Amino acid sequence: MKKHWMLAGGLVGLLALGACSQGDESGGTLTVYVGFQEDHAVAAIDKFTEETGIDVNMVRMSAGEILAKIRAEKNNPQADIWYGGPADTFVAAQKEGLLHAYQSPEADVIPDEYKDSEGYWSGVYVGVIGFATNQNFLDDNGLEAPTSWDDLLDPAYQNELVMAHPSSSGTAYTALYSILESKGGDDPGFDYLEQLHPQIQQYTTSGSAPGRMVGLNEAGAGILFAHDIIKYQEEGFEDIVLSFPEEGTGFEIGSSAIIEGSKNEELAEQxxxxxxxxxxxxxxxxxxxxxxxxxxxxxxxxxxxxxxxxTLVDSDPLEAGDRRQDIIDRFERDIIN
Structure with missing residues (x-):
């Protein structure tokens, strides 16, 4: 069976937003790396500029790509803010000294489980991993929408399942960590992943791309965040069915943080x-x-x-972030290779 991998070369859009080059009265322009879908990213940055008067240069990437870029720029930071993407990627960055702590007074009301106790990152949304299945595929194979991770091992899903690659996608790492947790640990989790691998048609760079592929009848099913699946349904992909693994699914805490070395710290705090x-x-x-x-x-x-x-797995963003690279390395070694 021929396999396809899309691990690099994701589209990065650079958008200069704001009315003037000098920014607000305090001077300077923020550069923000954004992990939201593009329409949400543009609307959010427009809203920020409208409400604060601060100009922004925005670069949209997946969370894994943002982490890699901040690492590469450690000695000469090119951005001020990381906005959007799972907290475990922020924890990984924090461990490497890539984030700047800031205890925002506005974050006092955010529940403790959704923010870092030292102010390195603050949670702004929660996203849950779900299954996107094409109704035509289900009908053709006499299946119901999957309600268990094990349902994806059905022979009908061979070469019909799409998910992103965890090295580039925060979505995919959240799914990978969810599988390990729901299966009771690394060894049984990776045993399952070995069985799942032959079902995978493609590992995409973007975490949301599998949903569109399912909607376009290019794949039978995808693993991605439920809010992205709902978005595709609302955009007119009526054949997409949303379901969840009943034994437990994982979730992200989408976050925001100041990048260490920001040249606009006051604006970044705002x-x-x-x-x-x-x-x-x-x-x-x-x-x-x-x-x-x-x-x-x-x-x-x-x-x-x-x-x-x-049913949500007992997911700890600190542990997930601490173990992120080790888990991805094992995935590369034992599953991809």
Missing amino acids: FIDWSVSPSAQEVGQTTSNYQNLTHPDAEEPEEAVKLDEL
Whole structure:
């Protein structure tokens, strides 16, 4: 069976946003690396500039790509803010001295489980891993939408399953960590991944790409965040079915942080203050992005999943971040190679 890997060369968009080159009255322009989908990213940065008057240069990438870029720029940082992507990638960056601690007073109301105790990152949304399945594929194979990780081992899914690669995608690492947790540890988790690998048609760079592929009938099923699946459904991909593994699924705490070495620390602090606010978190409602939110006063989209109706694995972003590179290295060695 022929396999395809898409591990590099993801599209990076550089957008200069703001009305003037000199920024706000305090001077300077923020450079922000954003891990949201592009429409959400543009709307959020526009909203920030509108509400604060601060100009922003935005670069949109996946979380894994952002982490790699910040690492590469450690000795000469080119950005001020990292905005969006799973907290475990922020924890990995924090361990390497790539983030700057800031205790935002606006983050005081964010529940402790959704932020770093020392202020290295603050959670702004929650995303849950789900299954996207094509209804035509299900009908053709006499299947119901999967409700267990083991359902994906059915022979019908061979070369029909799509997920991103965890080295480039925070979504994929969250899914990988979810599998290890739901299976009871690394060894049984990797035994499962060895069985799952022949089912994989393609490992994409982007974490949300599998949902579009399912919607376009290019794949039978995909593993990605539920809010991205809902977004594709709302955009008109009516054949996509959303379901969850009943034995447990993982979740991300999408975060924001100041990059160590920022040349605009005061402005960067203003961005963090804004990013945790209800105004910032509710931007997704205007761009059809359906994350669950961390601020108790922020109004979640009606379409967002109900977390209390799902079985969530006992996911610790600190442990997930500490172990991130070791787990990815084993995935490369034992599964890909």
